[in-house]
Amino acid sequence: QVRLVESGGGSVQAGGSLRLACVVSGFTDRRPYMGWFRQAPGKEREGVACITSNDRTSYADSVKGRFTISQDNAENTLYLEMNSLKPEDTAMYYCAADPKTVARCSGGSISEVEYWGQGTQVTVSS
Secondary structure (H helix, E strand, O other), rough: OOEEEEOEEEEEEEEOOEEEEEEEOOOOOOEEEEEEEEOOOOOOOEEEEEEEOOOOEEEEEOOOOOOEEEEEEEOOOOEEEEEEOHHHHOEEEEEEOOOOOOOOOEEEEEEEOOOOOOOOEEEEOH
């Protein structure tokens, strides 16, 4: 059974930093493409950053230079390091996975998400 469990959200002031983590379990065949999405109240869910099985990364324009996605395969954990946070980064952040062989990661988003985490809230105050 695949599970994605996020942690690390919280409340910070603008300019601050947070690191999100997502513990991944249940994939037995191939390493999936992984990504972080976010959804603010009243807005659609959007891709923030993604990483392929061979560690190629892609970011949404809105977070380039501020966010860094990485994965520790020994710990089965996906990370999102968020620096220089802005109030507009406030959202629920979700970990996502696509294990398909035709998975894609571009523009900060993996193409077809098959698995979602439960989400972790990030709130940035001005």
